[in-house]
Amino acid sequence: MGLFSVALTIPGWPDVVGRMEVIKTDPQRRIGQSEVQAVLAMTDRPSDLDDEFGGRYARPMAAAFLVNTVAPYLKASASSETRKSMMSAASFLCYLTGWMAVDEGAHGRAQEYYVKSLELAGASGDHMTYCxxxxxxxxxxxxxxxxxxxxxxxxxxxxxxxxxxxxxxxxxxxxxxxxxxxxxxxxxxxxxxxxxxxxxxxxxxxxxxxxxxxxxxxxxxxxxxxxxxxxxxxxxxxxxxxxxxxxxxxKQRSNLIFSSLLAERQLQMGHLEAACSTWGKVPDAYPAIHSGRIDGQVAKIPSLLAPYRSNSVARHLLERSRDVSVN
Known part of the structure; x- marks a missing residue:
């Protein structure tokens, strides 16, 4: 998966503008604005799935679309306007794929997507996506x-x-x-x-x-x-x-992430029953979510509640969280 690098070199906007103009184009293939619109429409699909079911579920779909469809489009012949539009669309898709990889827990891979997105944003003049x-x-x-x-x-x-x-x-x-x-x-x-x-x-x-x-x-x-x-x-x-x-x-994923954070902090304050009540929603919804971040949060529940196993509510939640973690 690769490791997150705190020393990653980030290309500045002047450095990426026009960087990809040297890519050789394939004269046997030509694209127009309809292909650009298709990429934009298809980008929405894995993004929605990511919100609902998590990065581990959606990222492979987005990555496959990038490799099998978008990458050949970037090498196809096109008008200057269409070429810039396609690079902009590809930049946004790379950004979203990186965001999904973060949720998946593949942080080094996410950085690779992010840097490629910066390069494509510069090549297309898409300052907003770069930001x-x-x-x-x-x-x-x-x-x-x-x-x-x-x-x-x-x-x-x-x-x-x-x-x-x-x-x-x-x-x-x-x-x-x-x-x-x-x-x-x-x-x-x-x-x-x-x-x-x-x-x-x-x-x-x-x-x-x-x-x-x-x-x-x-x-x-x-x-x-x-x-x-x-x-x-x-x-x-x-x-x-x-x-x-x-x-x-x-979406469900962010609801579980924020609920888990809230429960952890309620427990920090010593509010055991409030924390268990907040956490109580998580095991039921968790099996449908494919998120590395939520996996980590659910995996912490047993150790956080272990000191309170004498409390029946805490003990019941501890057992439920163990069951879903195993399954």
Missing amino acids: HVLRGMSVQAANLGHGTPAVRLANAAAEASPESSPRMRAFLAGQQAHSYALAGEKTNALNSLREAERAVNQAESQLGTFGGFSSATLAYSTSEVRHALGDVKGSVESLHDHFRLRDSSD
């Missing part, structure tokens, strides 16, 4: 506990952003806040969090956009900042806010 990839790389580093690289990537994403709409500022500032908190930079973390709050307030009346950032997302970011700064109680309060604000149609 989103850097932010996604920061999320990966932060979730693995690497604060300093997460800050470097989050700041690079903010500096590369081609627009400054309120929702985009919130999207980037929220990640900067979490990264700063993990790196122990409390002042910068709180300043970035306030920036994200101001931007969300400005964007409340706007429709969601690609990578949209909502009040529910802000509550989650606030929870992560508070937890990284040692405020477990505040983190729990913000996660409750997240669940209160999140859309009822939000």
Whole structure:
């Protein structure tokens, strides 16, 4: 699977612009905008499956589509406009495939997809996807506990952003806040969090956009900042806010991830019954999710509850979690 590298060299925007113009084209094959639209439509399918069933389920489909269909399209003859559109579509698909690989637990592989996405974004002039990839790389580093690289990537994403709409500022500032908190930079973390709050307030009346950032997302970011700064109680309060604000149609995978985080932090506070109640939803839904991240969270439940086996509720949940982990 490859190992995550904190020292990965990230190509800057000027370095990737036009980098892939030297690719030789296949004169025997020609593509047009219909192929571009097909790639965009097909990208939505594994993305939806990833949200619902997890990265281990969806990533192989996206990867196969990249190799068998999109890669030959990139080498086909096309007009300049179509060629750029195809590279942009391929860049976004690479980004999503990397995101799925992160959820799968294949972090080195995810970085490979991310770097290829950056190159394709530069080749197509897709500055927006380039920015989103850097932010996604920061999320990966932060979730693995690497604060300093997460800050470097989050700041690079903010500096590369081609627009400054309120929702985009919130999207980037929220990640900067979490990264700063993990790196122990409390002042910068709180300043970035306030920036994200101001931007969300400005964007409340706007429709969601690609990578949209909502009040529910802000509550989650606030929870992560508070937890990284040692405020477990505040983190729990913000996660409750997240669940209160999140859309009822939000996907099962993120629901399980955030529920597991909430339960772990409730237990940290000594609220055993509340933690068991929150965790209680996880074993029933878990078998349908193919996610390395959730595998790890479920695998922790028995050891976290072992000291409380004398409590009947905790003992019952411990046994249920063992059963689903084995199956």
